[in-house]
Amino acid sequence: MTQATSPSEAERTPVIEARGICKYFGAVTALEDVYLKLYRGEVLGVVGDNGAGKSTLMKILAGLYPPSAGQLYVDGQAAHFASPKEARDRGIEMVYQDLALAGNLRIDENIFLGRERVRRFGPFKLVDNAESMRLAKEHLEKLKIEVKSVRQRVEELSGGQRQAVAIARATAFDAKVVIMDEPTAALAIKEVRKVLDLIKDLRNHGIGVILISHRLDDIFYVCDRVMALFHGRNFAEAPLAETSRNEVIGWIMGNKSPVAQAAKIFDLN
Amino acid sequence: MATTTSDAQLSTRERSLRVRLIPYIDRFGILFLVLLMVLIGAITQPGIFLTWRNLSNLPGQNAANAVLAIGMFVVILTAGIDLSVGSVLALAMMTTAVLARDGFPPALLVPLPILIGMGVGLVNGFGLTKMRLPHPFIVTLGTLNIARGLANLVSGGVPVSGLPEVVRFWGAGNIALGNVQLPVSLIIVAVLYVGFLVFLQYTRTGRHIYAIGGNPQAARVSGINVDRTLMLVYILCGAMAGLAGLLVAGRTNSGFPNAGIGAELDAISAVIIGGASFFGGRGSVLGVLAGVLVIGLMRNILNLNNVQVFWQQVLIGVVIIFAVFLDVLRRRAGSASE
Ligand SMILES: Nc1ncnc2c1ncn2[C@@H]1O[C@H](COP(=O)(O)OP(=O)(O)OP(=O)(O)O)[C@@H](O)[C@H]1O
Numbered sequence: 001m002t003q004a005t006s007p008s009e010a011e012r013t014p015v016i017e018a019r020g021i022c023k024y025f026g027a028v029t030a031l032e033d034v035y036l037k038l039y040r041g042e043v044l045g046v047v048g049d050n051g052a053g054k055s056t057l058m059k060i061l062a063g064l065y066p067p068s069a070g071q072l073y074v075d076g077q078a079a080h081f082a083s084p085k086e087a088r089d090r091g092i093e094m095v096y097q098d099l100a101l102a103g104n105l106r107i108d109e110n111i112f113l114g115r116e117r118v119r120r121f122g123p124f125k126l127v128d129n130a131e132s133m134r135l136a137k138e139h140l141e142k143l144k145i146e147v148k149s150v151r152q153r154v155e156e157l158s159g160g161q162r163q164a165v166a167i168a169r170a171t172a173f174d175a176k177v178v179i180m181d182e183p184t185a186a187l188a189i190k191e192v193r194k195v196l197d198l199i200k201d202l203r204n205h206g207i208g209v210i211l212i213s214h215r216l217d218d219i220f221y222v223c224d225r226v227m228a229l230f231h232g233r234n235f236a237e238a239p240l241a242e243t244s245r246n247e248v249i250g251w252i253m254g255n256k257s258p259v260a261q262a263a264k265i266f267d268l269n
Numbered sequence: 270m271a272t273t274t275s276d277a278q279l280s281t282r283e284r285s286l287r288v289r290l291i292p293y294i295d296r297f298g299i300l301f302l303v304l305l306m307v308l309i310g311a312i313t314q315p316g317i318f319l320t321w322r323n324l325s326n327l328p329g330q331n332a333a334n335a336v337l338a339i340g341m342f343v344v345i346l347t348a349g350i351d352l353s354v355g356s357v358l359a360l361a362m363m364t365t366a367v368l369a370r371d372g373f374p375p376a377l378l379v380p381l382p383i384l385i386g387m388g389v390g391l392v393n394g395f396g397l398t399k400m401r402l403p404h405p406f407i408v409t410l411g412t413l414n415i416a417r418g419l420a421n422l423v424s425g426g427v428p429v430s431g432l433p434e435v436v437r438f439w440g441a442g443n444i445a446l447g448n449v450q451l452p453v454s455l456i457i458v459a460v461l462y463v464g465f466l467v468f469l470q471y472t473r474t475g476r477h478i479y480a481i482g483g484n485p486q487a488a489r490v491s492g493i494n495v496d497r498t499l500m501l502v503y504i505l506c507g508a509m510a511g512l513a514g515l516l517v518a519g520r521t522n523s524g525f526p527n528a529g530i531g532a533e534l535d536a537i538s539a540v541i542i543g544g545a546s547f548f549g550g551r552g553s554v555l556g557v558l559a560g561v562l563v564i565g566l567m568r569n570i571l572n573l574n575n576v577q578v579f580w581q582q583v584l585i586g587v588v589i590i591f592a593v594f595l596d597v598l599r600r601r602a603g604s605a606s607e
């Protein structure tokens with residue numbers, strides 16, 4: 001089930017790693033001493049109750065927030081992201097829970113936002129709209145994402161299509177790590193399947209994926225490993241093959257052994 | 270591959286004329302308002318309105334508003350506002366006039382007002398992005414007062430008249446093109462508008478400005494340096510206000526500390542009448558030009574018909590409400606046809 005083909009994980013270098021991350025918002029402690037490792041070609045599920053700190057941890061990995069304490073490593077080297085741009089430049093992309101698209105811009109403009117295709121005209125660099133639309137169309141087709149036209153403004157799209165555009169943006173630039181914060185929350189069943197299959201595709205291309213989801217179906221369909229946060233701390237973690245839904249539900253609610261055992265007993269019945 | 274079926278669906282839909290027209294109406298609707306103005310002018314004052322004598326006054330009368338409006342437009346695109354431009358115009362104008370009187374080298378008098386405008390723009394940008402004042406309304410309301418106060422301080426509150434030729438040239442000069450005398454201010458406006466069109470539509474920064482207006486959070490996580498872009502936007506707007514000051518100084522051959530009172534409202538009106546959204550991210554340079562023309566033509570026509578200044582103000586108010594209402598209707602029709 002797991003992709004961990006190498007016998008000892010310790011020998012491999014995580015593509016991204018967080019050690020001892022703390023994050024305080026004024027008096028609120030969002031994260032306290034959190035560890036996370038992600039390997040190439042692995043899908044890591046991150047679960048936890050509302051407010052457990054999942055999004056905050058991901059925003060730190062993606063360079064949106066600086067950690068209050070702790071250290072990030074990319075390919076084993078210490079990394080400090082002053083902005084999402086620096087994280088993106090290192091191949092770390094994120095699909096935000098609230099999508100973070102500019103509704104007034106075209107699909108291709110959103111996909112290439114911050115990384116516009118330009119052509120030189122003498123001393124000037126001008127945006128190459130034709131090229132950007134062509135590449136965007138190509139990329140969407142590769143991902144099997146359907147839209148009427150890349151010229152559409154994002155505000156004209158359905159929730160599922162917006163999700164697709166957000167994913168397209170995260171995957172258009174040789175990402176090493178793609179972080180997805182509840183990418184299936186607003187989707188119909190058919191669309192959910194598409195997103196999850198896309199995640200499998202990414203994994204097969206050697207990309208590391210972090211998937212946050214409240215839907216255990218998603219987690220158990222696509223992940224190799226699952227970790228739970230509880231009140232901003234690491235709570236439990238296991239390869240998917242070595243755990244069960246009920247155990248993970250227990251983790252989310254902050255129960256380790258008793259419920260897990262109860263659940264196992266329950267399973268046996 | 271997956272998109273081919275839906276592409277086919279689109280092309281059948283595109284054959285419907287109504288759907289195909291919407292983008293054009295969207296883009297050029299405001300031009301109809303301009304044409305309507307011209308028509309009204311031609312009908313009410315047939316012997317005067319369409320004469321060269323009347324029309325050649327328009328660039329001079331409206332250049333300052335055109336320059337202020339294009340700067341204001343860029344700010345409004347980011348969902349901001351700059352209330353200080355009228356005062357900056359006065360400060361730039363007064364400083365130039367006072368220094369000209371005191372024998373400052375004339376060649377330096379041309380860049381000076383623009384630099385002053387950029388300076389105030391820098392303060393506005395600083396207040397917004399570094400001091401984190403909650404809304405650009407606040408910091409520019411502050412600089413509105415500061416710049417107006419300074420404009421009075423540099424001159425002791427009295428007008429100064431008589432400016433060197435090099436300053437007058439920008440606001441009142443003409444350049445012969447064949448047997449036509451083209452006003453310099455018209456050329457400036459034309460060059461500026463083309464420049465801003467290219468800047469906003471075809472440069473990365475221009476794209477970023479639209480993105481910030483559409484969703485600043487999306488801009489930030491896409492790696493756009495939002496604060497730096499905003500800084501640039503307010504400096505640009507300030508530069509335009511300074512340039513407007515130079516134009517008015519040249520045109521009137523003087524500096525007076527009450528110049529440009531309320532000019533920010535005319536600039537905002539032009540931008541809004543031109544179809545830009547007050548909430549940012551929407552609007553075009555062509556629209557702004559049309560907005561400036563609508564206001565300018567309306568003033569001109571009302572003057573020719575000897576309508577009281579106060580009625581002009583009433584009518585501009587009506588046009589603002591009417592133009593935005595049309596926009597609302599158009600948007601509603603557009604989304605209903607989807
Ligand atoms: N910008 C912020 N300012 C202040 N507090 C914050 C901020 N962002 C998050 N928090 C707090 O940090 C904690 C963790 O929030 P976070 O959004 O990471 O939770 P989450 O696990 O993603 O929850 P959900 O499942 O609801 O998305 C919460 O208590 C939240 O209120």
Ligand SMILES: [Mg+2]
Pocket residue numbers: 054055056097181
């Ligand atoms: Mg969250």
